[in-house]
Amino acid sequence: MTTVYFIRHAESDNSVNDNRIRPLTQKGMRDRALVTEFLRDKSIDLVFSSPFKRALDTIADFAEKNHFKIEKVEDFRERTSDSVGLSKSDFFSYIKRQWAGFNYKFDGECLAEVQARNIAALNKILSVHNNRNIVIGTHGTALSTIINYYDNSYGYENFMAMVDIMPWVVRMSFTNTDCAGMAKIDLFNPDIKPDYGHCRVSTADLGALKAYRFAAVLARFRDKWLYCRAKERDSYENPGGHIEEGETPLEAAKRELYEETGALDFDIEAAFDYSVHIPTEYSNGQVFFARIRELGVLPEFEMAEISLLDSIPEKMRFPGILPVLYEKMQGWLNLQSAKDELWDLYDTDRNLTGGVK
Numbered sequence: 001m002t003t004v005y006f007i008r009h010a011e012s013d014n015s016v017n018d019n020r021i022r023p024l025t026q027k028g029m030r031d032r033a034l035v036t037e038f039l040r041d042k043s044i045d046l047v048f049s050s051p052f053k054r055a056l057d058t059i060a061d062f063a064e065k066n067h068f069k070i071e072k073v074e075d076f077r078e079r080t081s082d083s084v085g086l087s088k089s090d091f092f093s094y095i096k097r098q099w100a101g102f103n104y105k106f107d108g109e110c111l112a113e114v115q116a117r118n119i120a121a122l123n124k125i126l127s128v129h130n131n132r133n134i135v136i137g138t139h140g141t142a143l144s145t146i147i148n149y150y151d152n153s154y155g156y157e158n159f160m161a162m163v164d165i166m167p168w169v170v171r172m173s174f175t176n177t178d179c180a181g182m183a184k185i186d187l188f189n190p191d192i193k194p195d196y197g198h199c200r201v202s203t204a205d206l207g208a209l210k211a212y213r214f215a216a217v218l219a220r221f222r223d224k225w226l227y228c229r230a231k232e233r234d235s236y237e238n239p240g241g242h243i244e245e246g247e248t249p250l251e252a253a254k255r256e257l258y259e260e261t262g263a264l265d266f267d268i269e270a271a272f273d274y275s276v277h278i279p280t281e282y283s284n285g286q287v288f289f290a291r292i293r294e295l296g297v298l299p300e301f302e303m304a305e306i307s308l309l310d311s312i313p314e315k316m317r318f319p320g321i322l323p324v325l326y327e328k329m330q331g332w333l334n335l336q337s338a339k340d341e342l343w344d345l346y347d348t349d350r351n352l353t354g355g356v357k
Contacts, residue, residue, distance in 0.1 A: 001173050001180065001245065002126055004134045005042065006143050007035055008168035012054040019078055024057050028166065034187040035167050036062040042133055044068070048125060049137030050076040058167055059137040070137070075121035078139035080108040099156035115145035122146065126177045143170060150179040151282055153200070178211035181283035194278055201324040204273040206286070214285030215252040216240035216274070218329045219261065221292040224308035225326075227316075228260045231304040236313040238322060240285075253288040259301045265294035271332045276321055287325055289333070 010028035024032075039062050047063050049055050051072040063070050097104050102112040118138075125134065138146075140163060147170060148154045162168055162184075169185040186192060217239040219226045227236040239260040243252040250270065257263045268290040275284045298306065307313065312326050 001175055002129065002131055002134065003042075004122070004126075004136060004172045004174065005039065005044075006136050006138050006146065006170040006172070007055075007059055008138055008140055008143050008162075008166060008170075009052075009054040009058040010035070010167045012166075019052060019080075021053050024054055028054070028058070031167055031187075032058055032061040035059060035169075036065060038169060038185070038187055038190075039066075039135060044135055045132040046125075046129055047071065047135045047137075048073050048076065050078065050139060050142070052077055052139070055137035055139060059135060062135070073121050073125075073136075075117040076136060076138055076142065079111070079114045079141045095159070096156055099159060111141070111145050111148075114142055115149055118142050118146050119149050123177045126174055130176065140166075140168075143168075146170075147182065150182060151277065153277060173211075173213060175211035178209075179284075180211035181213040181281065183281035185280075192280065194280055196276075196278060196318055196320060198278060199318075199320040200277040201321050202275050202277070203287075203324065203328045204275070206270055206272050209273040209275060209284040211284060212243055212249050212273075212286050213283045214240060215243055215249045215256060215288065216285055216325060217253050217257050217268070217288045217290050218271075218325065219257060219263070219266070219290040219292055221263075221295065221308060224310065225312070226261055226292065226306055226308055227313055228303045228306045230302050230317075233317060235315045235317040236307055237317040238325070249286040250288070253286070253290075257290055257292075259299050260303045261292070261306050262296045262298040263290070263292045263294070264296040266290050266292040272328060274325060274328075287329065289329060 009024070010031040011025045012022050012028055013025050014022070016022040035058060044066070047059060047068040048071045049059060051074055055076075056070060056072070059070065062068075098111050102115070103110050122136075125136075140159075144154065144159045144162070147158075150172070165186060165188070167187060169187060171183045171185060173180045173182075219239060226239075228239055229236050239257045241252070241256045241260075243249055247255070250268070253268060253270075257266065257268065268288050271287050271289045273284065274287055275282060295306075312322055316322050
């Protein structure tokens with residue numbers, strides 16, 4: 001998997017109108033240290049940047065201290081602005097109109113054009129530098145259009161929420177050129193934890209999302225649904241977790257099922273894709289259905305016990321996620337049952353007619 005750290009530049013001097021040479025302020029120069037410290041232990045392999053001075057200078061401290069040459073990529077530049085001279089109220093009205101219609105412009109670039117060239121530049125890097133850790137110095141609008149490309153729920157309100165956060169980091173994970181997940185990181189508030197109490201879960205047909213960070217398993221044993229409870233929690237969850245480096249989603253699902261339930265003998269198959277969106281990140285995953293025939297001793301990993309239930313647990317770890325996956329799984333199982341019935345009817349009819357159709 002390839003990891004890209006997009007670094008939105010630090011505070012710049014807006015009294016300089018020339019986009020290409022606009023420098024950082026003194027505060028911006030100081031805040032570069034946040035970027036350097038954040039990237040320090042990320043095992044970075046390559047560093048790219050917009051050619052604009054404020055983007056280059058924001059990552060220059062990290063690059064110099066770690067002996068990286070910054071490769072400038074022209075298409076990572078910021079939006080060509082047609083907003084110079086607008087009043088503050090007119091400027092925000094103009095920005096809102098651009099986000100309402102990606103093709104809207106009256107002089108400079110529309111957001112669709114910014115997005116197209118940034119994604120093309122990104123895909124070129126991803127196709128050449130697979131399974132690497134990469135830094136890209138970028139800008140607020142340019143980065144926001146990249147985010148929107150992979151998460152079309154990201155819009156004007158999200159853009160306005162990050163306008164004054166400089167520098168800002170967005171981490172994306174890719175399998176080839178397919179995005180498996182994204183995290184937005186506020187370097188000024190690094191201890192903020194993901195809030196899974198407020199999430200949006202979507203499901204998709206199997207294989208639709210193409211790249212995955214998680215494997216989730218909904219499992220049956222003795223005509224009951226099986227859940228597990230971690231040692232440090234009093235709530236239950238379905239088996240599942242991160243797909244580790246080099247694993248397929250199926251391999252991860254099998255490993256997690258054993259580690260979190262002790263399942264020894266089972267049938268398992270992929271059912272559908274899902275994506276979890278919270279304010280600071282999103283991740284894609286695959287959901288598997290398992291029918292367990294034999295349970296062994298619960299391994300000494302993170303789980304304290306398992307529980308067999310008729311439905312979902314009353315006290316669950318991810319109340320915004322599990323009910324959605326459970327409902328989708330019920331529909332998937334009903335569809336599989338209907339397919340089996342049709343096949344049985346076809347097979348019976350074929351036997352009665354001697355296999356002649």
